[in-house]
Amino acid sequence: MPDGYISGTGESPDEETITAPLLHRRNTTSQIALVGSNPCLVESLDYEIIENDVFKQDWRSRSKFQIFQYLSLKWILCFVIGIVVSLIGFFNNLAIENIAGEKFVITSNMMLANRYLAAFLIFAAANLVLTLFATLITTLIAPEAAGSGIPEVKAYLNGVDAPAIFSFRTLLVKIVGSITAVSSSLNVGKAGPMVHTGACIAALTCQGGSKKHGLTWRWLRFFNNDRDRRDLVTCGSAAGIAAAFRAPVGGVLFALEEMASWWRSALLWRSFFTTAVVAILLRGLTDTCLSGKCGLFGTGGLIMFDVTSVDITYHLTDVPPVLLLAVIGGIAGSLYNFLLGKVLRLYNLINEKGTAYKILLACTVSILTSCLLFGLPWLASCRPCPADTSEPCPTIGRSGNYKKFQCEPGHYNDLASLFFNTNDDAIKNLFSKGTDTEFHTTSVLLFFITCFFLSIFSYGIVAPVGIFIPVIVTGASFGRLVGLLVGSNSNLNNGLFAVLGAASLLGGSMRVTVSLCVILLELTNNLLLLPLIMLVLLVSKTVADAFNNNIYDQIMMLKGLPYLETHAEPYMRQLTVSDAVSGPLHVFNGIERVGNIVHVLRTTGHNGFPVVDEPPVLYGLILRSHLITLLKKKRFHITPPLTYVDAGKKFSSSDFAKQGFGNAETIEDIDLTEEEMEMYIDLHPFTNASPYTVVETMSLAKALTLFRGVGLRHLLVVPKTSGRLPVIGILTRHDFMPEHILGLHPMLARGKWKRLRFRFPLWNRIFS
Amino acid sequence: MPDGYISGTGESPDEETITAPLLHRRNTTSQIALVGSNPCLVESLDYEIIENDVFKQDWRSRSKFQIFQYLSLKWILCFVIGIVVSLIGFFNNLAIENIAGEKFVITSNMMLANRYLAAFLIFAAANLVLTLFATLITTLIAPEAAGSGIPEVKAYLNGVDAPAIFSFRTLLVKIVGSITAVSSSLNVGKAGPMVHTGACIAALTCQGGSKKHGLTWRWLRFFNNDRDRRDLVTCGSAAGIAAAFRAPVGGVLFALEEMASWWRSALLWRSFFTTAVVAILLRGLTDTCLSGKCGLFGTGGLIMFDVTSVDITYHLTDVPPVLLLAVIGGIAGSLYNFLLGKVLRLYNLINEKGTAYKILLACTVSILTSCLLFGLPWLASCRPCPADTSEPCPTIGRSGNYKKFQCEPGHYNDLASLFFNTNDDAIKNLFSKGTDTEFHTTSVLLFFITCFFLSIFSYGIVAPVGIFIPVIVTGASFGRLVGLLVGSNSNLNNGLFAVLGAASLLGGSMRVTVSLCVILLELTNNLLLLPLIMLVLLVSKTVADAFNNNIYDQIMMLKGLPYLETHAEPYMRQLTVSDAVSGPLHVFNGIERVGNIVHVLRTTGHNGFPVVDEPPVLYGLILRSHLITLLKKKRFHITPPLTYVDAGKKFSSSDFAKQGFGNAETIEDIDLTEEEMEMYIDLHPFTNASPYTVVETMSLAKALTLFRGVGLRHLLVVPKTSGRLPVIGILTRHDFMPEHILGLHPMLARGKWKRLRFRFPLWNRIFS
DSSP states (O other): OOOOSSOSSOOOTTGGGTSOSOOOOSOGGGOOOOTTOOTTOEEOOOSOOOOOHHHHHHHHHOOHHHHHHHHHHHHHHHHHHHHHHHHHHHHHHHHHHHHHHHHHHHHHHHHHTTOHHHHHHHHHHHHHHHHHHHHHHHHHTOGGGOSOSHHHHHHHHHTEEOTTTTSHHHHHHHHHHHHHHHHTTOSOBSHHHHHHHHHHHHHHHHTTSOTTTTOOOGGGGGGOSHHHHHHHHHHHHHHHHHHHHTOHHHHHHHIIIIIOSSOOHHHHHHHHHHHHHHHHHHHHHHHHHTTSTTGGGTTSOTTOOOOOOOOOOOOGGGHHHHHHHHHHHHHHHHHHHHHHHHHHHHHHHHHTTOHHHHHHHHHHHHHHHHHHHHHGGGGSOOEEOOTTOSSOSSBOSSOOSSBOTTOOTTEEOHHHHHHSSOHHHHHHHHHOSSOTTTSOHHHHHHHHHHHHHHHHHHHTSSSOOBSHHHHHHHHHHHHHHHHHHHGGGSSSOHHHHHHHHHHHHHHHHTOOOHHHHHHHHHHHTOGGGHHHHHHHHHHHHHHHHTTOOOHHHHHHHHHTOOOOOSSOOGGGGTSBHHHHOOSOOOOEESEEEHHHHHHHHHHOOOSEEEEEETTTEEEEEEEHHHHHHHHHHTOOBSSOOOSOOOGGGTOOGGGGSOOOTTOOOOGGGOOOOHHHHTSEEEOGGGSBSSOOEEETTSBHHHHHHHHHHHTOSOEEEEOSSSSSOSOOEEEOGGGGOHHHHHHHOGGGGGSSOSOOOOOOHHHHHHHO | OOOOSSOSSOOOTTGGGTSOSSOOOSOGGGOOOOTTOOTTOEEOOOSOOOOOHHHHHHHHHOOHHHHHHHHHHHHHHHHHHHHHHHHHHHHHHHHHHHHHHHHHHHHHHHHHTTOHHHHHHHHHHHHHHHHHHHHHHHHHTOGGGOSOSHHHHHHHHHTEEOTTTTSHHHHHHHHHHHHHHHHTTOSOBSHHHHHHHHHHHHHHHHTTSOTTTTOOOGGGGGGOSHHHHHHHHHHHHHHHHHHHHTOHHHHHHHIIIIIOSSOOHHHHHHHHHHHHHHHHHHHHHHHHHTTSTTGGGTTSOTTOOOOOOOOOOOOGGGHHHHHHHHHHHHHHHHHHHHHHHHHHHHHHHHHTTOHHHHHHHHHHHHHHHHHHHHHGGGGSOOEEOOTTOSSOSSBOSSOOSSBOTTOOTTEEOHHHHHHSSOHHHHHHHHHOSSOTTTSOHHHHHHHHHHHHHHHHHHHTSSSOOBSHHHHHHHHHHHHHHHHHHHGGGSSSOHHHHHHHHHHHHHHHHTOOOHHHHHHHHHHHTOGGGHHHHHHHHHHHHHHHHTTOOOHHHHHHHHHTOOOOOSSOOGGGGTSBHHHHOOSOOOOEESEEEHHHHHHHHHHOOOSEEEEEETTTEEEEEEEHHHHHHHHHHTOOBSSOOOSOOOGGGTOOGGGGSOOOTTOOOOGGGOOOOHHHHTSEEEOGGGSBSSOOEEETTSBHHHHHHHHHHHTOSOEEEEOSSSSSOSOOEEEOGGGGOHHHHHHHOGGGGGSSOSOOOOOOHHHHHHHO
16 A cells, blocks of 8 residues: 555654653643643643544434434423532522621620730631641642633633533632632632533533433433534533523623633523523522521622612713722722732742642632731720611621621621621622611721732632632722712712722723623613723723733643634734744545554644645545544454445444544553554545635635634635645644744734733832 | 636527526615516625735835824714714604694694694694605605615624615605605614614715715725625624613614624724713713703603613512513514515505605505594593592603593593604503503504504605614513503503513524613613513514514515625535536736727626636636726736836725725726737736635535635635636625525425424415
8 A cells, every 4th residue: 555645654753842841740720831831731622523424424313303303302402411510609609698697696796795815816726727728628639620610711712721620629619619619708709600600500401411420311412512512511610600600691601702612592582491490499598597597698699789779860070089099990990810820930939849839829828818817906086876877886797888897886897897897798798788877998998908919819729719709809899999088070970980980990801891781780770870880990990901901811820721812813823834833744545544643642732634645636624533532442454454344334423423522532541562653544524515615815814804704613724836745734722822923923922913002111020 | 918718708508597687676675576686786895804915015115103093983983973963863852843743732732722633734744744755755756765774784783785885865855754754654774774873974974975965085095995895884884773772782782783794802902992982972862961952852751761770570470471471472472573575565566666656655654543543542431530640641642651632631542642742652551660551452453453554654755764663562562561451460560561462572583682671771770670580582483483584584485686694504514615606717818909808897897807828727706896997907918017116106006995885986987099909918916816715625614614704705615626727706796695505406405404483385375
């Protein structure tokens, strides 16, 4: 048999240039990897239809009943995801309120008995134990569960499979760890982990349970493909936000605006269905708690902040202070992102050193937090209770607007009302109306500064902690501060200023607009604020965009997740695809020797290979995973087969179905004898015979439009002129990464084709 | 010079098969054309970057300042669009309320003086004159302005340029016609026309004003491309909904869910900005009317329905009636779509006969409407005014809950409160709370039936009329009816049932979910209803989807707009692209004789032609419009040029910029001498050298993913094997239309690969 005109043995001299540069250690969270250098990340083909003979036969053999079964199953899965996510969301809140509530009740009771030191020790010890527990399970069981999880899910929806992010292990640690971390009074949130939890549930559901634990169902095999899985994960993350904030429409929009990379109208409708299930079930569950059967969960007001104040009037004179708030909020938001990035880099260096360092760091943060929460309220002076309040004053128990803390009866400590509370209650207090005189300016200022820095220093610990709610708390205190400073010059009350402040800081750090707008509306239940919230979000996002990226993009960069942007960088219009193709190309013949295939698979990490027929003509593209399946099945030919053999009889399409997360087989798992190595495989039936191709002269920007628009994993570059090899390269996600391109063409980095943005070289030097 | 191996002269015997079958008359609205047979529709290339030498040089020559100018101009244009749309929206409402209000005041005063016949005559005459005016200006000046305009804008955003839909003429007629039609008490809406108005303003703004009237600015030339124009039109339509319902977030979502075919996160942000401008300005304008300076505009409550009833409680027992309402609403919605389609077909037959018929039809509808609105309230018995109402009862003037009509003092006519009012007021009355006893069941039933059929029979007249608000009125009366029938068995009051009824009918006919949800929330300003509205929308859309398509898709079908769906029909996976390619291919050589080009352009209607070089290799694709520009410029070579000539010196990219709507030049405009016909053009610099290509064996479904995902106009089909022609066909939008494919492969229509849907052959036979 002819050996083919292109070497299939990978003996090219510059082989090393394409093998991935760094081996990646297990703990993904504690890595500072350059973008594109993370070989553990398996990119997955997204929306491309793989057209090989085996799959085509499978499709044709599907009956009408099977198609109906598939369609109805997809809806049923959405329903199940909605049910499970809302149950978990409810359980989360219930657990947090009861654990944190019990802690505050015990501490408050001790303070009532004047045993302040003992109260502090119990408070700090409880926090430490809870934090320690969260950190330990995360470090030892599922390091993938650390952080908010939103960047990972966002990257997954963009086409990047980080290993084990959707395993059952990760899900369990995420739920338990999030409950304990939030209960431990750390300044961390539960919304991000809830999104990751929702995505996990969706991924596990469509996989039919955990592969590892054998809990899979045969009839879910239809969903063993990337497209359906991605759709359901989008629905799951929408459900997560819906459950965290009880904001169903906001959840859909957040999934659309921030999470999803590809969006179809059908997906909107499907995720709307999922969040509707969440909204309806959550309402029912909260109603059952109204009778007081849920311990310290209270009247069910804890997962929403119903701050209805219907009659808001505001005029043109209120706009200048709001604009000022938005501008400062935007600057503060971008500063927040900047500082968080620096702290995360520092923490990553510490966490990299080993488990002991991770635990030590988490404990330090926990003790520091306990000291600040318990210590700072002593700085505030006690204030007499207002006469006309409908709430009890001072409150001694868990929640409430007026905390007694160390004060005399009839007095309350305004700083303790903010610090010595769960984040949910602090937000509620800040958003509440008719409380303009409750907080002193210095108290709010102190709270704002503490929250700002504490949340930055808390996020990086190795535990399932989010950043959404801390930013809301910080923003709300900032808004309240502005409200106090503006005073009677504005018609808006301080509670409304707090809402606007939260909007400004969220807009400045997350840079989401429409979804944030809707989430805030659903949280505060007040539509009359809409024009002002829109104004604030517009201004703060615009201001912050002039400085740096949004926070999730920054974290993705830090984690080395190769996120592919929709828009092409301007310099990509200057380059052709042949400028981006790098490294030697490995090509297989239509009928290939087993030994060649094994050698190429062992020596390269590529996930797709062109298949070429005689006379030199491109037959298609074959995937690494399919080759491994073929090798595992060992249905080889002793001599090159001359006629077409029907492959459908030997293989079923489910053999080639996408494996569960992190369960992909590798070439090292396959043992072949010397004899088998000399045999042949007919690759034709397993080759995607209609891969997407671009001509070598196409600009990189245009190729990116195709790659990103259709959601590809591989894009073949074909020559312009005939008489040459029928394929001259493969473009993958990494080839479109700005870091990769600027590495190949460094002069572009200095050109005029960069994004317009303020830069502060001095700052960067100081902080790095 | 060699003539090329493919005939460029178009003498193929089956030439006729590809020329468009029917010539299209001017009045697009009165046509029932088969999909794909409408040659006046110019498809436009959407998001493909045209890469020819001339454009590349232009891009490279742009300075940093020009890029900055471009970016800031885009934002400024959005701002301008927001301002203009909100001003027009406000003016519309002001005019309608004053014209219709004046009419009702005069009629009511006459009835107070017992001059009932004179009152009717004046009422009917006023309505007739207003309708006549709207119909006349539409028929004579801008027939493109007829109907709601949403289908046209939706098709435009999908890539179909219907002629003159965005001209200045159309805009004027749309605004004036919509005001008069709505004022004439026809059961028609103003939301759809407002969307079209917004889109028109956006298109004219980015064009720099009306081309025809010479109002263009040089510095807007950057926006002479499809991509930017489409982005701004999306923003404009979002602004239209925002202005119509004062629902900024709903507007963005409607544009996203219903209008746009391609959506990027950046566009979300841009349209959010536009609607924020609308929301803020509208609020300011409405505030200025609070002091009563706007005539009968009232307290500014007319463009919103603030039915705040904060404390809603509902329990599990309320779900069954709501579910029932949703199911019936879904069935009613699909029936509505079905009947509307049939009536539109009938009306089109009438309207086709000439201007006189159009006017006659409109007059008939107007007189019928007047008779019903004035006549039906006489059937209702007078009811005594409730003692505890805060509103005046009976009201004599324009608006109000309790219309006196023919009743004694102290009594009111409940049917007149619904009929003898503007649609806005009727909706307000139906949505209002605490009015459970105000309307009698038979009155509401009568109103529901009348609205249902009247709105179906009103939409088809040749005037700028929408269908959104009539559906809301009909749905609200339906919901109220259900509420009355359920009575005290439910905790929900009848006003809330009306809101849910509106949701169910809208969900059943428009099939939008998230955006409708948000629009209804913004209209009613009540977030506690959210879970119920979501439930209703889910159920009604699901039920209605089992019967037929959404209403806008149906109207697009009727108008022959070739809308390209995102999802591929199942049978498209069974076909390869070569199965869909039809007709002979016209190919140009890289250096082509002028005579050949002229001949091909004259004999075919194709918009793109492959350019092939010697030896047979595909060079690229050239557009008809660019060829016409080249012919017009007459820079020909007497002999075939041998070396490359820099084309940038002879042409600037603005020569090739997209012309204004409906201003494209045709080949007939160009006169060439016999000598010139024998000269040559070097097509290389003007050819898009990197067109998207697919291999002939690719399935049609996969090619559609590419075509639709990237937004193409032409897709070249290349052969699998070498040694053949380098290109074997061009796929355009029409080749992906199900009608075209099923025409080529009729056996597929009978296969199992169809969508699952209930079918009623009997009904179709009765009604057609």
